[in-house]
Amino acid sequence: MKRALLLLVLFSFTTASFAVEVRLKDISKIVEMRDNQLIGFGLVVGLKSTGDSRNTFFTPTALRNLLVKMGVQVGSVGNIRNTAAVMVTATLPAFVKSGQRISLTVSALGDASSLDGGTLLMTPLKGADMRVYAVGQGSVVVGGAAQRSSTIMYAKNKPTVGIITDGAIVEKEVPVTFTDVHNISIVLNDSNFITIDRAVNAIHDEGFLGAKALDARQIKIPLTDLNSANLISTIAKLENISVKPDQSAKIVINERTGTIVIGEMVRLSPVALTHGAVSIRITEPQAGAISDQQNQLEIDEEKKKLVYLKSNETLSSLVDTLNEIGASPRDLISIIQALKEAGALIANIEII
Numbered sequence: 584m585k586r587a588l589l590l591l592v593l594f595s596f597t598t599a600s601f602a603v604e605v606r607l608k609d610i611s612k613i614v615e616m617r618d619n620q621l622i623g624f625g626l627v628v629g630l631k632s633t634g635d636s637r638n639t640f641f642t643p644t645a646l647r648n649l650l651v652k653m654g655v656q657v658g659s660v661g662n663i664r665n666t667a668a669v670m671v672t673a674t675l676p677a678f679v680k681s682g683q684r685i686s687l688t689v690s691a692l693g694d695a696s697s698l699d700g701g702t703l704l705m706t707p708l709k710g711a712d713m714r715v716y717a718v719g720q721g722s723v724v725v726g727g728a729a730q731r732s733s734t735i736m737y738a739k740n741k742p743t744v745g746i747i748t749d750g751a752i753v754e755k756e757v758p759v760t761f762t763d764v765h766n767i768s769i770v771l772n773d774s775n776f777i778t779i780d781r782a783v784n785a786i787h788d789e790g791f792l793g794a795k796a797l798d799a800r801q802i803k804i805p806l807t808d809l810n811s812a813n814l815i816s817t818i819a820k821l822e823n824i825s826v827k828p829d830q831s832a833k834i835v836i837n838e839r840t841g842t843i844v845i846g847e848m849v850r851l852s853p854v855a856l857t858h859g860a861v862s863i864r865i866t867e868p869q870a871g872a873i874s875d876q877q878n879q880l881e882i883d884e885e886k887k888k889l890v891y892l893k894s895n896e897t898l899s900s901l902v903d904t905l906n907e908i909g910a911s912p913r914d915l916i917s918i919i920q921a922l923k924e925a926g927a928l929i930a931n932i933e934i935i
Contacts, residue, residue, distance in 0.1 A: 639693030
């Protein structure tokens with residue numbers, strides 16, 4: 584397992600070096616084409632004694648109110664272990680129409696141990712204006728499991744969160760209005776001056792000569808009368824423009840799983856460090872070097888031979904060598920963090 588995770592880091596180098604062009608649609612969106620978030624409170628029933636206990640006071644109240652609305656008069660609700668109060672969330676995409684379906688995420692609100700096998704009852708989903716835009720219902724599918732005995736409890740992944748694919752029917756659509764009929768505004772998903780400059784140049788090449796970048800994220804494109812009359816075709820043409828996005832110098836680390844992803848723009852400066860039984864020295868390439876003894880990276884390990892690496896491979900060579908000597912992902916995480924603190928690693932580190 585350790586070797587496989589380290590090989591994943593090497594894979595990021597071999598694939599990242601082949602930068603490809605992508606459609607403008609895949610890295611940006613039209614300003615007016617925004618999504619809307621929905622939320623609702625509901626009940627999941629049909630659980631096998633994995634629902635809320637009576638300590639979750641709002642679940643009996645919600646269940647009693649539901650039964651009253653269904654014409655069942657009850658004074659109090661007894662055992663509710665087969666029922667769980669949940670929060671239901673969804674995203675309402677732009678241009679979705681009434682009668683279409685969207686997917687739901689169902690999350691336990693009380694002390695239920697699992698939603699596996701449960702069914703969400705009819706739940707109104709409201710927007711930020713507290714109006715109902717969709718109604719959800721259906722069987723909950725969870726990606727985890729939980730079992731309890733008198734002495735032990737077993738849990739895998741998150742059994743208290745599930746999804747219902749196409750579980751809600753849209754009742755009210757949100758109209759998309761282009762407030763500025765003379766211009767189209769496109770925003771990048773990530774702010775980047777290099778990417779937006781390339782995007783503007785690509786848009787110019789397609790005949791939209793008035794396009795200009797307002798900042799590191801937004802592009803404003805003036806429309807001619809012909810383009811305004813054929814707005815759908817114009818937007819389709821813009822979205823299909825190919826752009827080569829800029830690559831950031833970033834390292835993403837998941838400390839829980841030991842997964843590390845390193846971008847192609849990551850660079851190392853000359854530095855020396857020691858980690859456990861491993862000694863590492865990175866030096867500047869020597870002019871006219873013709874032998875492996877004059878290369879840039881050296882690693883000493885107890886009872887191991889001296890390893891020389893090519894001067895043009897820097898961090899990828901470091902990862903490769905650590906993989907060969909059997910270093911664990913946690914060793915590599917510690918080395919990367921130490922290099923960053925020393926100022927020898929030119930990259931942004933994101934820990935998730």
